[in-house]
Amino acid sequence: MENRKIIELLQEMTLAEKIGQLSQTTGEHYIGKVDSEMVETGPDFPAHMLEGDTLYTMGSIIGVSSAGITNRIQRQYLERSRLKVPLLFMHDAIHGYKTIFPIPLGLSCTWDERILQQVAEDTASELRATGIHVNFSPMVDLVRDSRWGRVMESFGEDHLLSGNLGRAMIRGYQKGEHGVIADSGVAACLKHFAAYGAGIGGKDYNAVDMSWREFYAYYGKPYEIALQEKPKFVMSSFNSFSGIPVTASEEMMKEILRGTYQFDEIIISDWGAVSELQNHRIAADGKEAAELALKAGIDIEMVSTLYLQHYEEILANNPALLQEIDAAVLKILQFKNELGLFENPYADEDLEHEVLLNPRFLENAKNAAKRSCVLLKNEQMLPIKQEYKNIIIVGPFAGSNQLLGNWKCKGSFDDVVTLPEGMKRADESLNLQVYETLKDCPASRLEQCDFIVVAIGEQWELSGEGHSSVNIELESSQQQLIREVKQTNKPYACICFSGRPLALQNIIDDIPALLWCWYPGTQAGNAIAELITGRGTPTGKLTMSFPRHSSQAPIYYNEYSTGRPANESSYSSRYQDCEIGPLFPFGHGLTYTDTQYSGFRISRHDLTDGQELTISFEVSNPSKYDYDETVILYIEDLVSRAVRPIREMKKYRVISVPAYQTVSVQMTLSVDDFRYLDHQLQQTIEPGKFNIYINDLQTPIASVEYR
Structure with a gap:
């Protein structure tokens, strides 16, 4: 019309x-x-x-x-x-x-x-x-x-x-x-x-x-x-x-x-x-x-x-x-x-x-789920060794199909691939046994078991609109389950589903490996199974810090500098009954690849208006996995007239790193990337030094001075 x-x-x-x-x-x-x-x-x-x-x-x-x-x-x-x-x-x-x-x-x-x-x-x-x-x-x-x-x-x-x-x-x-x-x-x-x-x-x-x-x-x-x-x-x-x-x-x-x-x-x-x-x-x-x-x-x-x-x-x-x-x-x-x-x-x-649940959409859903999982901890427990065939999956999510998360729209639990289903599709030779609690598992099964997958988390109804919580700890019954599994002396890993970061300080030492899966959606079981059986490597990196305890929230990486930075002194910006910093920080995420960064170079050490700064380095993958690596660049303004965050992310890139290959990476910053909004709401920059960090919030790889 x-x-x-x-x-x-x-x-x-x-x-x-x-x-x-x-x-x-x-x-x-x-x-x-x-x-x-x-x-x-x-x-x-x-x-x-x-x-x-x-x-x-x-x-x-x-x-x-x-x-x-x-x-x-x-x-x-x-x-x-x-x-x-x-x-x-x-x-x-x-x-x-x-x-x-x-x-x-x-x-x-x-x-x-x-x-x-x-x-x-x-x-x-x-x-x-x-x-x-x-x-x-x-x-x-x-x-x-x-x-x-x-x-x-x-x-x-x-x-x-x-x-x-x-x-x-x-x-x-x-x-x-x-x-x-x-x-x-x-x-x-x-x-x-x-x-x-x-x-x-x-x-x-x-x-x-x-x-x-x-x-x-x-x-x-x-x-x-x-x-x-x-x-x-x-x-x-x-x-x-x-x-x-x-x-x-x-x-x-x-x-x-x-x-x-x-x-x-x-x-x-x-x-x-x-x-x-x-x-x-x-x-x-x-x-x-x-x-x-x-x-x-x-x-x-x-x-x-x-x-x-x-x-x-x-x-x-x-x-x-x-x-x-x-x-x-x-x-x-x-x-x-x-x-x-x-x-x-x-x-x-x-x-x-013809359109709903199209096979191409389902394949995209599986890929998205694989890429979203974050390996938070791994003491060489994942991936599950190929010789481990007798596997027990235990926990409240062991056989659950309720893995869509809140706001699931027209998604049906009947369409969800469960973790056991996904593992059988990944490896038909696996002998899987599924139990809600360890007490349900016969002693003979436990004795024959090669590996235990502990499926834990937060029920999907507990996050979403109208579902704020004062307590974001893992349920005590699930903490007890983890300790019971530890006492079996069997190798094990935890798979966690949730709609938010949980506070895990009380149990993290009892978890040798932890894959955080959020709520992965329709293809949950297929995606997770491919990761934990070694048919792919986790590559996700956190976009939200994990507190140690519920009352440590809110906690975030780019908090403002303070006059008494957190340290072991009583007279510093910290809680007296909690370790300093998050349990898992923003940007954290492990892989099976032992990725190596090397050869950091910057194009200039002095920067003036109209110029750009290029940071170059190599990323090496010594493993058998082709995977996508997320590179995150942070800056730190050492002295500014208005208080600035401790670290500020300015650039990020997702790069493909083939197995056994080294990839060259360049990231470019302009002067505008170093500017900030001052107390008068004006974009400004003062002469001085800046530190640059790559995927590490603690150790700078270079410094540059704006003149």
């Missing part, structure tokens, strides 16, 4: 029809509750405003799935809609739709933007085949506190990595360039703007309070980077920031998102966030809440119905808002037109069956 006709359509709409386009609801209002095809991700709201013709003015639907259901709702809607403006369907496919990939925190441990883009492309194909047009992903909220439940949706504690991985997923979802949505793509919705991951105390939905320097330098940076890929949607966050709920903040929405970050597409609230302005106690009633959100620039109200209920009174008192409403409706109509929905509003139900 020509844009001229879209403008004419807007002019023909009544005010009620316009407000309908700015409102989103759930699918049961049209066809009743279909449990297998509808997903609710928030609380119920009164539905009285959706009665009669109002229901057929709505602009979008959240949480329904399958081509049959979306078509059924769309058909009924268009039959009764006056202007026949098609519905948009939106969903939360956070790490896959039917084919489930590792949770985002796991995906981030690949450090590989190509993998995340591929995950997003496959997810988009499945979504579009089922009639979904918008995906509420990626989440690029910077997270430093592993007590927060939604850490599993994040890309970890570094702002640059989070932004880059989010940008890769936007590129994958939309599949087009410069914000264009390809035929098999979906619109990406970047979330949650802004600083949602910094809730006080690690509690979900909690207030956020920080300096503007902290925001622009760190918490705002992932959005700034990811927005360069031009997502079609941004979702406002639940939290308040500096005393104002973001959903009602003209400063956040208009000055920063629209102005500073130059986003000019559609802003949608989170589920019920407009109504919840009353709970924040900045709005006395629903009318005030709706007016605050409209003034802030929230284009679509998700699920709650305050726009529908109060628009007449709001516009009677503030007629200037009509111009903003028209602009929002026009964007929505233009987006629907861009997708071709006016000509073809329905999904191809035959195509859906």
Whole structure:
């Protein structure tokens, strides 16, 4: 449809029809509750405003799935809609739709933007085949506190990595360039703007309070980077920031998102966030809440119905808002037109069956799962020796198929490859026995056993939205299981599933080898089996530090320097009853390859404006494995006028290192990479020395001086 006709359509709409386009609801209002095809991700709201013709003015639907259901709702809607403006369907496919990939925190441990883009492309194909047009992903909220439940949706504690991985997923979802949505793509919705991951105390939905320097330098940076890929949607966050709920903040929405970050597409609230302005106690009633959100620039109200209920009174008192409403409706109509929905509003139900769980998607899911696993510790226990054939798998996850993680969308546990299934596929000669506890294992089996795999972790329901935890230790029963296995004197290794870093100080000395698998998704068993049987090597590196104890969170690598740095003295920045530093730091991850770095060289020792610095070195792989190595470059500013982090990651690269080969690597820094945001929010750099680190937060490989 020509844009001229879209403008004419807007002019023909009544005010009620316009407000309908700015409102989103759930699918049961049209066809009743279909449990297998509808997903609710928030609380119920009164539905009285959706009665009669109002229901057929709505602009979008959240949480329904399958081509049959979306078509059924769309058909009924268009039959009764006056202007026949098609519905948009939106969903939360956070790490896959039917084919489930590792949770985002796991995906981030690949450090590989190509993998995340591929995950997003496959997810988009499945979504579009089922009639979904918008995906509420990626989440690029910077997270430093592993007590927060939604850490599993994040890309970890570094702002640059989070932004880059989010940008890769936007590129994958939309599949087009410069914000264009390809035929098999979906619109990406970047979330949650802004600083949602910094809730006080690690509690979900909690207030956020920080300096503007902290925001622009760190918490705002992932959005700034990811927005360069031009997502079609941004979702406002639940939290308040500096005393104002973001959903009602003209400063956040208009000055920063629209102005500073130059986003000019559609802003949608989170589920019920407009109504919840009353709970924040900045709005006395629903009318005030709706007016605050409209003034802030929230284009679509998700699920709650305050726009529908109060628009007449709001516009009677503030007629200037009509111009903003028209602009929002026009964007929505233009987006629907861009997708071709006016000509073809329905999904191809035959195509859906060809696309979902496509073998190519499953292979990509296995590769992503393998690359996301992180080998945290290994006292020469992994891989399992080929001569070990009698293997016991024990623990609460030993035979479990519940390995998808939270936000599993339409993923089915029935499609999950379990660990025993994966190990038999990897090696048919294995004699596997599976037990939930060691007490279940007959003494004769234990005596014949060559190796024990201990499958432990955090149940998937314990992480995700609304699942913040004060205690992130491994369950005591699982700690006891590990100690019981140790007492058998059999060789063993631990395989752990979780949605967050856990605090393992109390048990780590009893674990000779630990492979952290996060929640790996549909192909979990195949991926893990190939790693622990030596058919591949783990290559993941942590994107979030592991605390020693629950109360050590938040802990992160780029903390600010302090006047009394942590040391063994009582008068230093440390806990008196805990060792200094994380149990496993950001960037940590072992392989089976004994990778060697050598020959560090820098192109210059002095640096001035307009010049670049090149760091060169070699990476050697003395093993039989072809694998991908993640190289991370950090800097340290030895003296600056404003306090800076102890270390700052500036560059990273994923390089392929063939077996028994040496690869030359170059990484380049510009002067801008050494600049920082000062207390006046200005990018600055002072003359002085900087240390450079490669994959090691303790020992610099070179120094350079800016003059």
